[in-house]
Amino acid sequence: MTATALAGDARLPLYQRLAETLRYDLTQGTRRPGDRMPSENALAAEYGLAPGTVRQALSALVDDGLLERFHGRGTFVRRPSFDRSLFRFFRFRDSSGEWRIPESRILKRTVEPAPSHIARQLGIKDGEPAITMSRLRILSDAPVLAEEIWLPKARFEAFLDLSESEIGPLLYPVYDSRCGQLVARAEETLTAEAARPEIARLLRVDRNAPVIVIDRLAKGFDDTPLEWRRSQGRADQFHYHTEIR
Amino acid sequence: MTATALAGDARLPLYQRLAETLRYDLTQGTRRPGDRMPSENALAAEYGLAPGTVRQALSALVDDGLLERFHGRGTFVRRPSFDRSLFRFFRFRDSSGEWRIPESRILKRTVEPAPSHIARQLGIKDGEPAITMSRLRILSDAPVLAEEIWLPKARFEAFLDLSESEIGPLLYPVYDSRCGQLVARAEETLTAEAARPEIARLLRVDRNAPVIVIDRLAKGFDDTPLEWRRSQGRADQFHYHTEIR
DNA sequence: CAGTGGTCTAGACCACGAG
DNA sequence: TCGTGGTCTAGACCACTGT
Numbered sequence: 401m402t403a404t405a406l407a408g409d410a411r412l413p414l415y416q417r418l419a420e421t422l423r424y425d426l427t428q429g430t431r432r433p434g435d436r437m438p439s440e441n442a443l444a445a446e447y448g449l450a451p452g453t454v455r456q457a458l459s460a461l462v463d464d465g466l467l468e469r470f471h472g473r474g475t476f477v478r479r480p481s482f483d484r485s486l487f488r489f490f491r492f493r494d495s496s497g498e499w500r501i502p503e504s505r506i507l508k509r510t511v512e513p514a515p516s517h518i519a520r521q522l523g524i525k526d527g528e529p530a531i532t533m534s535r536l537r538i539l540s541d542a543p544v545l546a547e548e549i550w551l552p553k554a555r556f557e558a559f560l561d562l563s564e565s566e567i568g569p570l571l572y573p574v575y576d577s578r579c580g581q582l583v584a585r586a587e588e589t590l591t592a593e594a595a596r597p598e599i600a601r602l603l604r605v606d607r608n609a610p611v612i613v614i615d616r617l618a619k620g621f622d623d624t625p626l627e628w629r630r631s632q633g634r635a636d637q638f639h640y641h642t643e644i645r
Numbered sequence: 646m647t648a649t650a651l652a653g654d655a656r657l658p659l660y661q662r663l664a665e666t667l668r669y670d671l672t673q674g675t676r677r678p679g680d681r682m683p684s685e686n687a688l689a690a691e692y693g694l695a696p697g698t699v700r701q702a703l704s705a706l707v708d709d710g711l712l713e714r715f716h717g718r719g720t721f722v723r724r725p726s727f728d729r730s731l732f733r734f735f736r737f738r739d740s741s742g743e744w745r746i747p748e749s750r751i752l753k754r755t756v757e758p759a760p761s762h763i764a765r766q767l768g769i770k771d772g773e774p775a776i777t778m779s780r781l782r783i784l785s786d787a788p789v790l791a792e793e794i795w796l797p798k799a800r801f802e803a804f805l806d807l808s809e810s811e812i813g814p815l816l817y818p819v820y821d822s823r824c825g826q827l828v829a830r831a832e833e834t835l836t837a838e839a840a841r842p843e844i845a846r847l848l849r850v851d852r853n854a855p856v857i858v859i860d861r862l863a864k865g866f867d868d869t870p871l872e873w874r875r876s877q878g879r880a881d882q883f884h885y886h887t888e889i890r
Numbered sequence: 891c892a893g894t895g896g897t898c899t900a901g902a903c904c905a906c907g908a909g
Numbered sequence: 910t911c912g913t914g915g916t917c918t919a920g921a922c923c924a925c926t927g928t
Contacts (some may be wrong), residue, residue: 439913441913471913586889590884590887592883639835701893
């Protein structure tokens with residue numbers, strides 16, 4: 401109907417161009433997690449497209465995990481949740497069998513020049529100051545994970561002012577509320593190795609016992625690397641399951 | 646237009662009922678991998694539906710991995726491929742860096758009563774006869790995987806008659822051509838443990854070195870369990886990578 | 891070229907959620 | 910009851926593939 405003010409290559413399908421336009425709003429802060437999107441009809445009118453075309457664009461973003469649809473309520477910007485993290489394959493339950501978030505004991509929190517392999521991951525210069533932290537995650541008095549965490553100091557200055565009691569077991573809400581850094585997604589890498597002496601002591605396993613090592617790089621909506629962490633847990637507590645075809 | 650002869654609950658959407666009808670054809674042998682499906686228009690005419698509705702049904706099956714669409718050519722029954730297997734995260738390349746299928750050396754091939762944990766997986770009775778096989782997978786003279794395989798004897802009688810030279814590194818084509826058993830999908834479970842003495846010897850690693858253990862249960866189109874296997878490889882060769890949000 | 895799937899339209903009607 | 914997304918129709922036209 402009206403002239404469509406859609407970004408992107410005019411040779412691409414309209415639904416793709418609309419999807420890209422909306423995706424841009426999501427990766428910039430224009431629309432935030434939890435926001436409701438305009439209705440399909442409203443978007444159709446705004447961009448001069450048929451409702452079906454708008455629907456196709458929204459479906460693409462839903463498939464991509466950026467939006468969430470609720471029949472009768474609307475379409476919403478999805479809050480990232482890390483339900484798909486590899487950690488869900490650790491058999492870390494309560495003694496009663498319930499899933500619980502392990503408590504956290506901070507063993508160390510300092511500022512250090514970033515070693516080169518960390519700096520590369522965080523997209524900062526070799527040796528630039530970084531906040532590093534060691535934590536032990538504990539469930540029913542049993543140590544379950546040993547974590548080493550690195551943050552670029554420039555973005556997380558405020559994190560240093562927090563007292564330990566202000567830092568709960570979940571860090572991402574703290575990054576958001578205290579440092580204005582919102583984690584949108586992450587990449588995880590899994591391997592296994594023989595427990596080094598310090599890790600063995602922390603996890604209370606034999607030296608050289610097999611441990612699962614999960615490295616995670618967390619990123620913001622604009623793809624900026626925000627946090628790198630390495631977590632290690634007992635291999636005998638870990639069973640990853642998947643279906644293939 | 647015409648009376649639709651669609652299976653399923655009449656309260657469900659038409660596209661779902663069509664999808665279920667077609668899925669049934671696929672899980673039974675009516676349509677086999679590689680077959681071309683009737684065109685969208687042909688299906689629409691056959692079932693008295695609008696083309697868009699048929700398209701929606703096919704899309705569901707494509708998303709499900711049962712069909713494959715090719716623009717201008719048609720829609721085809723997908724051949725299962727195990728590209729998504731966890732084994733792709735082993736750094737098993739040739740010395741030149743190319744991906745190659747490891748050779749296979751069969752160490753043992755016998756018939757034994759199925760131990761209960763295997764029988765449970767294969768859906769046969771505890772102690773029922775099963776074919777079991779040990780293989781060592783080798784790449785450029787280096788052992789990379791140790792495998793233990795179990796098959797229900799009733800379905801795989803013909804497998805016993807084969808000479809070792811007739812069994813290549815890839816078993817599933819042999820199961821199909823020689824035993825009429827077509828693998829459609831599989832479930833894999835991954836964990837890590839310390840190498841037991843025999844595995845350490847086969848893989849030429851230290852005793853108690855960490856090894857990745859992948860258990861796979863392969864199933865037919867009708868969901869019958871066909872093969873159980875446990876594969877073990879060096880943990881230092883394994884790096885699983887995934888993205889989450 | 892004919893036949894396939896891919897995009898897009900402009901509606902209708904239904905099912906669900908919230909006020 | 911109203912507004913939302915979900916299903917469905919009956920086309921038109923485009924883009925790709927094979928002959």
